[in-house]
Amino acid sequence: xxxxxxxxxxxxxxxxxxxxxxxxxxxxxxxxxxxxxxxxxxxxxxxxxxxxxxxxxxxxxxxxxxxxxxxxxxxxxxxxxxxxxxxxxxxxxxxxxxxxxxxxxxxxxxxxxxxxxxxxxxxxxxxxxxxxxxxxxxxxxxxxxxxxxxxxxxxxxxxxxxxxxxxxxxxxxxxxxxxxxxxxxxxxxxxxxxxxxxxxxxxxxxxxxxxxxxxxxxxxxxxxxxxxxxxxxxxxxxxxxxxx
Amino acid sequence: xxxxxxxxxxxxxxxxxxxxxxxxxxxxxxxxxxxxxxxxxxxxxxxxxxxxxxxxxxxxxxxxxxxxxxxxxxxxxxxxxxx
Numbered sequence: 188x189x190x191x192x193x194x195x196x197x198x199x200x201x202x203x204x205x206x207x208x209x210x211x212x213x214x215x216x217x218x219x220x221x222x223x224x225x226x227x228x229x230x231x232x233x234x235x236x237x238x239x240x241x242x243x244x245x246x247x248x249x250x251x252x253x254x255x256x257x258x259x260x261x262x263x264x265x266x267x268x269x270x271x272x273x274x275x276x277x278x279x280x281x282x283x284x285x286x287x288x289x290x291x292x293x294x295x296x297x298x299x300x301x302x303x304x305x306x307x308x309x310x311x312x313x314x315x316x317x318x319x320x321x322x323x324x325x326x327x328x329x330x331x332x333x334x335x336x337x338x339x340x341x342x343x344x345x346x347x348x349x350x351x352x353x354x355x356x357x358x359x360x361x362x363x364x365x366x367x368x369x370x371x372x373x374x375x376x377x378x379x380x381x382x383x384x385x386x387x388x389x390x391x392x393x394x395x396x397x398x399x400x401x402x403x404x405x406x407x408x409x410x411x412x413x414x415x416x417x418x419x420x421x422x423x424x425x426x427x428x429x430x431x
Numbered sequence: 432x433x434x435x436x437x438x439x440x441x442x443x444x445x446x447x448x449x450x451x452x453x454x455x456x457x458x459x460x461x462x463x464x465x466x467x468x469x470x471x472x473x474x475x476x477x478x479x480x481x482x483x484x485x486x487x488x489x490x491x492x493x494x495x496x497x498x499x500x501x502x503x504x505x506x507x508x509x510x511x512x513x514x
Contacts, residue, residue, distance in 0.1 A: 314474045315477040
């Protein structure tokens with residue numbers, strides 16, 4: 188079984204990705220602070236279908252100094268890491284002018300610094316193991332912008348720049364690096380949107396609806412799969428045509 | 432196998448894999464002139480960590496060595512310090 192590490196894999200989009208990867212034959216390793224009831228149910232289901240195919244590793248991704256030890260532990264416990272999905276992120280909004288510096292710092296730490304440092308250690312392991320796949324979960328906010336999400340948008344744009352340069356750096360080692368840019372997806376993160384905003388987003392989307400978690404999970408699965416072997420350094424937008 | 436031999440073996444192996452022409456290996460060879468680029472050196476460090484179980488560059492204050500001799504010495508010192 189190919190091992191794929193999914194950060195923030197206990198809920199929302201991350202859990203959807205984890206479920207999809209298990210169905211596709213991978214061993215998904217969900218890294219998150221806490222096991223949620225939904226993840227527990229998914230693990231129980233996976234144990235019945237294919238024992239060992241869904242693992243939970245409790246870890247606080249804000250603990251940057253421990254990320255190297257986390258990767259060492261993952262390799263020791265599960266073997267070579269084939270794929271990394273940098274999905275964990277926080278998404279609180281607010282006008283920049285009144286945002287506390289501590290909040291800005293927290294957003295940058297979790298959404299940018301943590302995935303960069305985690306990728307550093309995973310790429311090192313992939314170098315030793317002879318290749319792999321990295322998928323960064325960005326957001327259309329990284330290139331379209333949205334009022335109240337300036338810091339979030341900055342962190343997501345950083346993942347796009349990171350994707351392109353790292354793809355060039357590690358391509359010759361057989362490591363593919365891509366990003367997925369979801370539009371507004373119905374998850375806990377977007378629950379704060381009121382109905383009027385949601386309707387506005389739907390109206391402005393070419394397909395007149397929001398993409399769902401499975402749509403994004405399928406895109407991640409594709410980028411991890413053998414059929415995407417010649418795709419690297421690119422961004423796959425899954426937004427039902429919102430930014431078209 | 433000595434640590435030095437491990438290091439030199441990795442230099443030769445990675446040069447071969449990455450299709451690089453490796454300069455003759457000697458203690459005073461400047462790493463920048465070895466024929467390997469920084470990515471090759473990163474692969475060597477990653478592989479040596481797997482083989483030896485330690486990474487002398489893990490400490491944030493470690494400077495990257497200039498010559499092959501310095502590089503080998505860093506690993507030999509770390510091997511002595513390893514528990």
